Amino acid sequence: MEPNGVNSVQYDRWNEDNINMNVEESQIYNKMCTGNTGIAVKAIGGFIALFGAYLIGYVTGYYVHRC
Known part of the structure; x- marks a missing residue:
C-alpha cells in the first residue's frame, strides 16, 4: 500500500x-x-455508400461509352 x-x-x-x-x-x-437507432444509422450509411458507388459508376460509364 x-x-x-x-x-x-x-x-x-x-x-x-x-x-x-x-x-x-x-x-x-x-x-x-446501438439498438434500433444504430441499425438505422448503419442502414442509411450503407445506402449512401451504395448510391455513391452507383453514381460514380454511372458517370464514369457515360464518359467512357459516349463515343
Whole structure:
C-alpha cells in the first residue's frame, strides 16, 4: 500500500479527470451505435455508400461509352 502523500493525490485527480472526459463520448456511442437507432444509422450509411458507388459508376460509364 502506498502512503497518503502528494503523489497519490495527484494521481487520483488525474484519474478522475480522465474518467470525466470519456463520459460524453460513451453517451454518443450508446445513442448512435446501438439498438434500433444504430441499425438505422448503419442502414442509411450503407445506402449512401451504395448510391455513391452507383453514381460514380454511372458517370464514369457515360464518359467512357459516349463515343
